[in-house]
Amino acid sequence: MTSSPRRSGAEAGPAVAVRGLTKVFPVPFHRQSIVAVKDLSLRIEPGEVYGLLGPNGSGKSTTLKIILGLVSPTRGRTEIFGRDSRLVESREAVGFLPENPYFYKYLTGNETLRFFGHLSGLRGVALKNRINELLDLVGLSRARNRRLGTYSKGMLQRIGLAQALIHDPRLVVLDEPTAGVDPAGSRDIRDLILDLKRRGITVLLSSHLLAQAQEICDRVGILADGVLVREGHLQELIAIENQTELIITDASDELIREIESAVSRSKAKLIERRKSTTTLERLFLEATKNDKRMTKSE
Amino acid sequence: MAAVDDSQFVIPLSFDIRASSFAGLMQTRYRPFSLWRIRAITANTLTELTRLKVFYVLLVFALVLIGSSIFMAQFSFQQEFQILKDISLGAISLFTSLLAIVATARLLPQDIEDRTLYTILAKPVPRFEYVLGRITGVLLLLAISTLVMAAAFVLVLYLREQAVVHTTLRQMSGAPPDQMADALRVVRSSAFNINIFPGITVIYLKACLLAALTLFVSTFATSNIFTIVVMAFIYFIGHLQATAREYWLQEHSGGVITRVFLAIVTLLFPDLQAFNLVDDIVAGTAISLAVFAKTAVLGLFYTTIYTLLATFVFYGKEL
Numbered sequence: 228m229t230s231s232p233r234r235s236g237a238e239a240g241p242a243v244a245v246r247g248l249t250k251v252f253p254v255p256f257h258r259q260s261i262v263a264v265k266d267l268s269l270r271i272e273p274g275e276v277y278g279l280l281g282p283n284g285s286g287k288s289t290t291l292k293i294i295l296g297l298v299s300p301t302r303g304r305t306e307i308f309g310r311d312s313r314l315v316e317s318r319e320a321v322g323f324l325p326e327n328p329y330f331y332k333y334l335t336g337n338e339t340l341r342f343f344g345h346l347s348g349l350r351g352v353a354l355k356n357r358i359n360e361l362l363d364l365v366g367l368s369r370a371r372n373r374r375l376g377t378y379s380k381g382m383l384q385r386i387g388l389a390q391a392l393i394h395d396p397r398l399v400v401l402d403e404p405t406a407g408v409d410p411a412g413s414r415d416i417r418d419l420i421l422d423l424k425r426r427g428i429t430v431l432l433s434s435h436l437l438a439q440a441q442e443i444c445d446r447v448g449i450l451a452d453g454v455l456v457r458e459g460h461l462q463e464l465i466a467i468e469n470q471t472e473l474i475i476t477d478a479s480d481e482l483i484r485e486i487e488s489a490v491s492r493s494k495a496k497l498i499e500r501r502k503s504t505t506t507l508e509r510l511f512l513e514a515t516k517n518d519k520r521m522t523k524s525e
Numbered sequence: 526m527a528a529v530d531d532s533q534f535v536i537p538l539s540f541d542i543r544a545s546s547f548a549g550l551m552q553t554r555y556r557p558f559s560l561w562r563i564r565a566i567t568a569n570t571l572t573e574l575t576r577l578k579v580f581y582v583l584l585v586f587a588l589v590l591i592g593s594s595i596f597m598a599q600f601s602f603q604q605e606f607q608i609l610k611d612i613s614l615g616a617i618s619l620f621t622s623l624l625a626i627v628a629t630a631r632l633l634p635q636d637i638e639d640r641t642l643y644t645i646l647a648k649p650v651p652r653f654e655y656v657l658g659r660i661t662g663v664l665l666l667l668a669i670s671t672l673v674m675a676a677a678f679v680l681v682l683y684l685r686e687q688a689v690v691h692t693t694l695r696q697m698s699g700a701p702p703d704q705m706a707d708a709l710r711v712v713r714s715s716a717f718n719i720n721i722f723p724g725i726t727v728i729y730l731k732a733c734l735l736a737a738l739t740l741f742v743s744t745f746a747t748s749n750i751f752t753i754v755v756m757a758f759i760y761f762i763g764h765l766q767a768t769a770r771e772y773w774l775q776e777h778s779g780g781v782i783t784r785v786f787l788a789i790v791t792l793l794f795p796d797l798q799a800f801n802l803v804d805d806i807v808a809g810t811a812i813s814l815a816v817f818a819k820t821a822v823l824g825l826f827y828t829t830i831y832t833l834l835a836t837f838v839f840y841g842k843e844l
Contacts, residue, residue, distance in 0.1 A: 334569075
């Protein structure tokens with residue numbers, strides 16, 4: 228994999244700038260209105276993977292829609308690479324994958340990418356080559372001539388990612404990209420996001436799957452009731468300043484006793500001693516990989 | 526259905542951004558107006574609508590109705606041709622109107638419900654291009670279905686005309702040539718007259734108007750069922766509009782409230798009765814060029830106005 232970031236240093240300003248954003252939805256026939264986002268300010272640098280986290284109804288999707296110009300802000304301003312995101316031309320630099328996307332079921336994978344390619348101003352051989360590359364990239368080359376109505380949820384998510392990348396955007400916005408996708412598909416999407424980052428593409432994603440966000444995000448912002456309650460570099464946010472973890476392999480009982488004894492002699496305190504464990508995700512992937520191998524050999 | 530090709534995707538090691546077509550794509554520049562984008566949306570709309578079952582159900586039903594009119598035995602061939610034209614043109618008018626409403630009503634709500642609209646508008650596509658692409662797709666579909674129905678109608682009319690011509694020739698085999706020529710001229714003029722084609726054009730323009738009006742209603746409607754119900758009301762009001770206008774124009778037509786109400790009806794709802802030239806065609810009355818031009822301009826005017834209104838409302842719509 229070529230890891231040369233193509234755009235590092237090319238942009239002077241932030242990839243996304245949100246200043247004092249407030250969105251109020253009036254409720255028809257009621258005096259009260261719903262405040263979806265309240266005085267939100269964000270700055271996402273080019274090449275970053277930024278995670279907008281929060282529970283359902285916290286204002287994540289509304290924020291993304293405002294950034295994409297699909298919803299207008301009540302107050303405040305959003306910009307994409309310095310362009311007001313209400314302007315259509317700002318979307319030239321953006322690829323978007325909505326949550327649980329449903330594309331036109333009567334189109335094939337190939338036709339879907341051609342349609343979105345045309346909308347992005349691509350045509351001819353360049354578009355054809357681009358479609359082939361993206362279908363390869365998301366592993367749908369063999370399913371290119373099948374209608375989307377026959378695609379599984381994971382495949383729809385992948386064709387969705389391909390359409391988001393069709394015009395080579397500098398910013399990719401993903402709304403709950405792994406919602407409803409199985410662990411293997413979820414890992415594939417994670418790998419793709421990391422690959423986009425290596426290429427220097429900025430990624431803004433919303434999620435409520437914290438473990439996954441922790442794996443891929445450089446910075447996160449946590450929204451609650453439309454308010455940004457925490458923001459910063461992930462490692463800084465989750466680090467416990469006065470605690471240290473040592474992971475030792477092949478340690479003898481004697482060595483462990485010596486370490487514990489050294490700790491007890493000092494002012495420090497040993498909080499927990501446990502065997503290292505794998506993650507459930509890793510266990511699942513290994514188990515399903517073995518099953519696949521057995522099925523093939525049969 | 527089992528996913529045949531749902532294997533994990535692997536980013537190929539050889540995938541080099543600089544060697545791929547990425548570099549060329551980066552040079553793409555945004556254009557505020559692009560016929561290419563509109564064409565893509567139009568083609569997609571046409572594909573979407575032609576894959577709807579309701580399209581084929583309506584079309585087949587109309588064709589069966591037109592075809593069945595061939596079997597209607599009448600007292601004279603003049604009456605037979607009149608009824609054939611009446612039923613066929615009525616069927617074309619009804620089914621193009623129904624198709625215009627049913628096909629258009631689902632487009633916008635469906636795109637919002639499936640979130641495909643988000644994906645489209647997240648690309649550099651101005652909202653007016655989306656509306657323009659959608660309405661053009663519907664108008665093309667209506668043109669195709671009108672042409673198919675008109676072709677079926679002309680074919681049925683031609684077949685009946687030929688049958689009557691053969692019967693006349695057989696019955697008048699001993700008559701002088703002048704008398705026979707006169708008889709055949711009467712048969713042919715009863716079957717075909719030049720009014721048929723402007724009549725069908727006006728039926729198409731009425732369907733265009735209804736499609737644009739449906740699109741406008743769907744921009745603020747909450748579902749396609751709501752849009753269809755509203756359009757059903759508008760359809761009937763539109764046909765009664767002329768009566769309302771005449772009533773309003775009479776000097777002593779009631780109180781102020783009645784007059785204001787009728788004025789609103791007259792100004793807001795299209796006069797669909799103005800597009801009803803079927804009776805003239807059936808009766809063989811000549812449609813003057815002035816009447817045809819006036820009706821055609823009215824149809825184009827309404828279609829344009831409603832499309833502009835739909836665009837205006839859609840621009841302010843929160844998605």
